[in-house]
Amino acid sequence: MRSRGPVKWKNRNDSARLRVTGDKGTAVPDDQETIDYRLDAQVGFLLRKANQRHLAIFAAGIDNLTPLQFASLAKLLEEGPLSQNALGRATAMDAATIKGVIGRLRDRGLVTTLPDAGDRRRLTVALTASGRSLVSALTQTASKISADTLGPLTPDEQQLFLRLLQRLT
């Protein structure tokens, strides 16, 4: 914990910017080092913005279902009926979140929830006929949304990006 002393900041209210001291001649003391932290270059910030853009594209394509609601329906279409928590795990939502999502889908008659016969703790979530036909009709749109989100990249870059992204999950 000796390496770098208190951080120096050298910005003013004008357009000044923090930068790592890159002077050539002068010997720079160790603790005069300045940390260059630019928000716009951080992964987290970029992930958040990319997600925002995707959300906007999604909302423009499918306006009567949120991404999470659609994900739940799509997963049920893929896998068939699942317990509420299992569906949550499959769609990366925790127990509290999936409960809200399923509640809203049930209110709209897109899924049913009925207690499991074998395990009295479980609540089995299943598509209704109208839920099933709704998701089925929307899968093409959803695929286009994914394509549009990746639109700024070339096909090769898209493949590469998806592979890298997957490793960060």
Added chain:
Amino acid sequence: MRSRGPVKWKNRNDSARLRVTGDKGTAVPDDQETIDYRLDAQVGFLLRKANQRHLAIFAAGIDNLTPLQFASLAKLLEEGPLSQNALGRATAMDAATIKGVIGRLRDRGLVTTLPDAGDRRRLTVALTASGRSLVSALTQTASKISADTLGPLTPDEQQLFLRLLQRLT
């Protein structure tokens, strides 16, 4: 709107999975086509999961500040005092969101808000001394959080990923 009729789904409650019909010999009728939509392969889903992972890494490294709160402080350190909405734009938050974030930071004495002299609509947000020293002390930690988030990738891949990601924002 003639091309593809109602989507066929061929999954049961067992482990069946939708697939594009890839038969070679048989002539496949146009409307028998099946859409292969796997949630786990969609950009949006992966972006969301990558973001979740990042959020967890962030919370493990900085537990007394949320990512948005830190982003606000960091931006003020970079740019100096900003109006509330301008800060929101700089951190990719809308007006309603930034208001809540600033309110909580102000409650904790990390920023001050005072009416702009020139423009009576504006609310100027500035770091307090304690806010400034807090962010300054955390920039190194924040950099490590970014590095850890990208950890699964090699340095070359990290650069590449960031460049591609930036184009999707």
Added chain:
DNA sequence: GAGCATTTGTTTGTGTACAAACGGAACTCT
């Protein structure tokens, strides 16, 4: 300089997100 559009911040309402604590059911292991 009066009218109109824009900008700034606020409020309300809905929908994620997740931590933490809880009661009840199921499992495990002796």
Added chain:
DNA sequence: AGAGTTCCGTTTGTACACAAACAAATGCTC
């Protein structure tokens, strides 16, 4: 069979996230 553990779903509380509607201040234009 009983004890401890794990799993299921629920509830509460905090913090985003964004749409929509609003009032006040500002700027722009004719």
